[in-house]
Amino acid sequence: MQLLIEAGNTYVKVAQLFDDGNMELLGRYPSGKLEMVLEPLLEKGINRIVFASVGPVEVDNSIQRIAQLANIPVMQVKTLRKDFGVKNAYSEYQYLGVDRWLTLVAIHQELKKDTVIVDIGTALTFDVLSEDGKHLGGWIAPGYQLMMKSVLENTTKVFSDRDHTDTLTFADNTADGLKNGCRAALLGLIEYGLSQARDKLKTEPEVILCGGGVRHLPISWGKHYRHRSELVLEGLALYAKCR
Ligand SMILES: Nc1ncnc2c1ncn2[C@@H]1O[C@H](COP(=O)(O)OP(=O)(O)OP(=O)(O)O)[C@@H](O)[C@H]1O
Ligand SMILES: CC(C)(CO)[C@@H](O)C(=O)NCCC(=O)O
Ligand SMILES: [K+]
Numbered sequence: 001m002q003l004l005i006e007a008g009n010t011y012v013k014v015a016q017l018f019d020d021g022n023m024e025l026l027g028r029y030p031s032g033k034l035e036m037v038l039e040p041l042l043e044k045g046i047n048r049i050v051f052a053s054v055g056p057v058e059v060d061n062s063i064q065r066i067a068q069l070a071n072i073p074v075m076q077v078k079t080l081r082k083d084f085g086v087k088n089a090y091s092e093y094q095y096l097g098v099d100r101w102l103t104l105v106a107i108h109q110e111l112k113k114d115t116v117i118v119d120i121g122t123a124l125t126f127d128v129l130s131e132d133g134k135h136l137g138g139w140i141a142p143g144y145q146l147m148m149k150s151v152l153e154n155t156t157k158v159f160s161d162r163d164h165t166d167t168l169t170f171a172d173n174t175a176d177g178l179k180n181g182c183r184a185a186l187l188g189l190i191e192y193g194l195s196q197a198r199d200k201l202k203t204e205p206e207v208i209l210c211g212g213g214v215r216h217l218p219i220s221w222g223k224h225y226r227h228r229s230e231l232v233l234e235g236l237a238l239y240a241k242c243r
Contacts (some may be wrong), residue, residue: 003072004045004236005038005063007031007053008099009122011212014041015233017050023237025230030208031055035062044072050240052077052098052166052232079237084109084238086129089137100125100138102235106132107208109238113204116197118190119231122146126193128200136200141189145215147182168218183216190217 012034014026020206030039049067053059060076066165067074079101081093087141090096103117104127112217115129120143127138142150151158157174164179168187171177207225209217214227229232 001044001047002240003049004233004240005049005051006099006102006232006236007034007051007055007059009055009065011121011165012037012059013230013233014038015230015237017237017240021237021241023233025233031059034059035066038063038066042072044065046072048072048240049074050077050104050236051075052236054097054099075239075243077236084242085112085133085204087134089135090196096135097125098126099232102126102239103210103231104129104135104207104235106231106235106238108186111206114193114197114201115208116205117208117210118193118214120144120186120209120216124186124189124213126189128197128205130201133219136197139189141185143211143213144182144186145213147185148178151178151182159233164216166219168221176196183218184208186213187217187221206235 004015004017006013010027010031013028016024016026017212028216041107049072051063064074072236077095079098080095081088084105088096103119107115107117107132113131117127119125122143124141124143125138128136148160158178159174160178161175168180168183171180209222209227
C-alpha cells in the first residue's frame with residue numbers, strides 16, 4: 001500500500017493507494033496539523049509515500065523527515081516540462097503549480113480530449129488542455145473564501161452571514177450582495193475562460209470542475225459539467241503506480 005499526500009495552501013489531503021489500484025481518501029486536515037495526522041498513519045504497512053505540495057518548503061521537509069524516521073521511502077512529485085503525454089505551457093515549467101500539473105496529467109491519461117479544468121480551492125485555477133496533450137495555459141484567481149475575506153477586511157460596512165442559498169440572484173441586502181457577488185465572480189471567470197477556450201480550440205471543450213469550492217457555483221449551472229472532487233490525488237495515484 002502507498003500513502004498519497006496532497007499539501008495545499010489551506011488543507012492537506014491524505015489517501016491510501018492499495019496494490020489493486022483502488023484509492024481511498026483518509027481525510028482532509030488543516031495544513032498546520034500535518035505532523036499530528038501523519039505519524040499514526042505510518043504504523044500500518046506503507047511501502048512508500050508519494051506527495052506533492054504547493055505550500056512552503058517546511059511542509060516538504062516535515063513529510064521527508066517523518067518518513068525517514070519511520071523508514072519509509074518517499075517520492076515527491078514535481079511539475080515537469082513534459083510527462084504522461086502532457087506538455088506544460090509555461091516557458092519556466094517548474095513554476096506551474098504541481099496541483100495544476102497533476103490535474104492535467106490525470107485528465108489527459110483518462111480522456112485525451114480538449115478540456116478545461118477548473119479547480120476551486122484557496123485559489124481558483126483555470127487550465128486549458130488540448131486533446132493531443134498540449135497545455136495552452138491558464139489563470140489564477142482568488143477562491144470564494146479569499147474574495148469574501150479581502151472585501152470584509154478592507155471595508156467597514158460590508159458584512160456577511162450564514163451559508164448562501166443555491167440561487168444566484170441580485171441581492172436586496174449586504175450579506176447576500178457580497179456572497180452572490182463573489183460567486184458571480186467565479187462563474188463569470190469560468191464563462192469568459194470557456195468562451196476564450198472555445199475560440200482557441202475550435203471545439204466545445206469538456207469542462208472538469210474540481211475542489212471544494214465548486215459548492216459555491218449554482219447546482220443548476222454545474223450539473224452540465226463533470227465534477228471530479230479528487231483530481232489532484234488521482235494524478236498522484238498515477239505517479240505512484242507508474243513511477
Ligand atoms: N465545509 C465547508 N463549508 C463551506 N465551504 C467549504 C467547505 N469545505 C470546503 N469549502 C469551500 O471549498 C474551498 C476549499 O476547497 P478544497 O477543500 O478543495 O480546498 P483545497 O483546494 O484543498 O485548498 P488548498 O489545496 O488550496 O489548500 C473553501 O475555500 C471553501 O470555499
Ligand atoms: C495557484 C495555486 C496556489 C493553486 O493551488 C498553486 O497551483 C500554485 O501555487 N501555483 C504556482 C503558481 C502557478 O501555477 O503559476
Ligand atoms: K487544490
